[in-house]
Amino acid sequence: MLLAKGHPDEACxxxxxxxxxxxxxxxxxxxxxxxxxxxxxxxYRGDEVVAEPLSVSSRTLAEQRWL
Structure with missing residues (x-):
């Protein structure tokens, strides 16, 4: 919801x-x-604040799918 409202920093x-x-x-x-x-x-990958959350979320998703 926060991303949809244009608040990537809060969403991250x-x-x-x-x-x-x-x-x-x-x-x-x-x-x-x-x-x-x-x-x-x-x-929002161009926003600096999104880099770490995107990386962590993607990595966690890959780990959970492997389980």
């Missing part, structure tokens, strides 16, 4: 908290939500 802060708190969960719901988040973040 929230995304990092969620990813860090759910990293050990491999539920289908978490995996789907990460899969939905990554393309939304990619739309």
């Amino acid at each position: 802060g929230a995304a990092m908290k969620v990813v860090n708190n759910t990293r050990l969960l491999s539920s289908l719901v978490v995996t789907r939500q990460l899969a939905d988040l990554c393309p939304l973040l990619k739309a």
Whole structure:
């Protein structure tokens, strides 16, 4: 929702908290939500604030899909 409203900095802060708190969960719901988040973040990849959250989210998604 924050990304849709044009607030990538706030969205990335929230995304990092969620990813860090759910990293050990491999539920289908978490995996789907990460899969939905990554393309939304990619739309803002030119913003400096998005680089780390995009990298962490993509890496976490790959790890969860492997499980």
